[in-house]
Amino acid sequence: MSGRLIYLMGPSGSGKDSLLNAARERLAERGCQVARRIITRSAEAVGEDAIGVTPAEFDQMEAEGAFALSWRANGLAYGISRRIDEWLMAGQDVLVNGSRGYLRQARLRYPELMGVLLTVDHAVLSQRLHARGRETSAQIEQRLARNAEFDSSAAAPAEGLHLLDNSSHFEHSVDKLLALIGTASR
Numbered sequence: 001m002s003g004r005l006i007y008l009m010g011p012s013g014s015g016k017d018s019l020l021n022a023a024r025e026r027l028a029e030r031g032c033q034v035a036r037r038i039i040t041r042s043a044e045a046v047g048e049d050a051i052g053v054t055p056a057e058f059d060q061m062e063a064e065g066a067f068a069l070s071w072r073a074n075g076l077a078y079g080i081s082r083r084i085d086e087w088l089m090a091g092q093d094v095l096v097n098g099s100r101g102y103l104r105q106a107r108l109r110y111p112e113l114m115g116v117l118l119t120v121d122h123a124v125l126s127q128r129l130h131a132r133g134r135e136t137s138a139q140i141e142q143r144l145a146r147n148a149e150f151d152s153s154a155a156a157p158a159e160g161l162h163l164l165d166n167s168s169h170f171e172h173s174v175d176k177l178l179a180l181i182g183t184a185s186r
Contacts, residue, residue: 010118011147013129032093071102
């Protein structure tokens with residue numbers, strides 16, 4: 001039996017990392033692995049539990065085939081280790097923090113992936129991005145513009161995506177994610 005790839009995506013600042021961290025233990029109890037991303041951002045950066053590498057290290061890893069999935073966005077490179085294929089082959093579900101812009105390519109490799117689009121109100125998103133202090137005001141504006149480009153909540157059902165609103169009541173979002181993963185057809 002093969003596991004299921006759950007591909008969580010949403011704008012930067014929508015709360016993906018917080019959601020994953022809050023749900024991690026309960027997901028593990030259900031046999032679902034949460035993959036750590038490899039990012040060309042310092043490992044000391046606040047937020048995501050990721051593995052930080054230099055751009056040169058990332059390029060080398062990518063050239064050596066270390067990634068099941070890799071993409072670039074917001075001036076950074078992101079990768080998901082090939083280890084997820086082992087977990088999937090062992091029948092475990094695997095949750096990855098993906099990219100909306102890379103969804104089509106991810107579906108080519110994993111046609112049965114379960115896409116979950118985390119949405120958040122524009123004003124809330126702006127406030128969260130400013131509060132985390134990770135980007136300059138110009139970078140935040142670029143991220144907000146990119147979100148407006150990708151705002152596909154209307155197209156989500158047509159694309160086979162499950163919508164999850166994380167604009168308020170964070171614990172409700174965690175519960176909804178767990179319910180969605182638990183009830184989605186396999």
